[in-house]
Amino acid sequence: MYDGSYYQxxxxxxxxxxxxxxxxxxxxxxxQRKQDMGAFFKSIHGTLNHLLYGDxxxxxxxxxxxxxxxxxxxxxxxxxxxxxxxxxxxxxxxxEWSTNLNSDWLSQPFEYTSNVDGKCRVLPxxxxxxxxxxxxxxxxxxxxxxLKQLGYDPGATDIPWLPAxxxx
Numbered sequence: 051m052y053d054g055s056y057y058q059x060x061x062x063x064x065x066x067x068x069x070x071x072x073x074x075x076x077x078x079x080x081x082q083r084k085q086d087m088g089a090f091f092k093s094i095h096g097t098l099n100h101l102l103y104g105d106x107x108x109x110x111x112x113x114x115x116x117x118x119x120x121x122x123x124x125x126x127x128x129x130x131x132x133x134x135x136x137x138x139x140x141x142x143x144x145x146e147w148s149t150n151l152n153s154d155w156l157s158q159p160f161e162y163t164s165n166v167d168g169k170c171r172v173l174p175x176x177x178x179x180x181x182x183x184x185x186x187x188x189x190x191x192x193x194x195x196x197l198k199q200l201g202y203d204p205g206a207t208d209i210p211w212l213p214a215x216x217x218x
Contacts (some may be wrong), residue, residue: 054151
């Protein structure tokens with residue numbers, strides 16, 4: 051259904067948006083970033099942690115290097131700059147990984163154990179890879195709402211504003 055170029059685009063978009071979000075968040079005092087604002091993961095910091103958790107969990111599954119932290123919502127990194135550096139590293143890994151995706155692998159069934167309910171599931175790989183990118187977008191949307199509530203503007207967030215990229 052999908053070839054690798056779709057996921058390369060999504061990986062580039064993910065990295066670009068994370069850079070934008072972290073840039074805006076760096077101007078916010080730590081106490082305010084960690085303030086419970088009623089979001090699903092409470093705060094901006096909590097939601098940023100969850101984004102990284104999701105990336106690590108899915109990439110661990112896809113690369114056969116499981117991520118061992120099993121509690122959704124657990125704070126991975128309390129220090130903002132450490133969290134940011136870890137997300138930047140993960141974003142580069144996702145971009146690199148996306149360049150090797152192909153329709154044969156994407157069309158295969160993929161078996162994994164859910165971190166939500168502990169059940170084993172099998173779905174086509176392309177659905178799960180699509181979910182990983184959708185998950186990122188969903189939670190970044192929550193963060194942009196929280197940022198706007200605090201008076202910060204993340205700017206354009208749509209794919210057409212993504213700086214020119216090349217798929218070589």
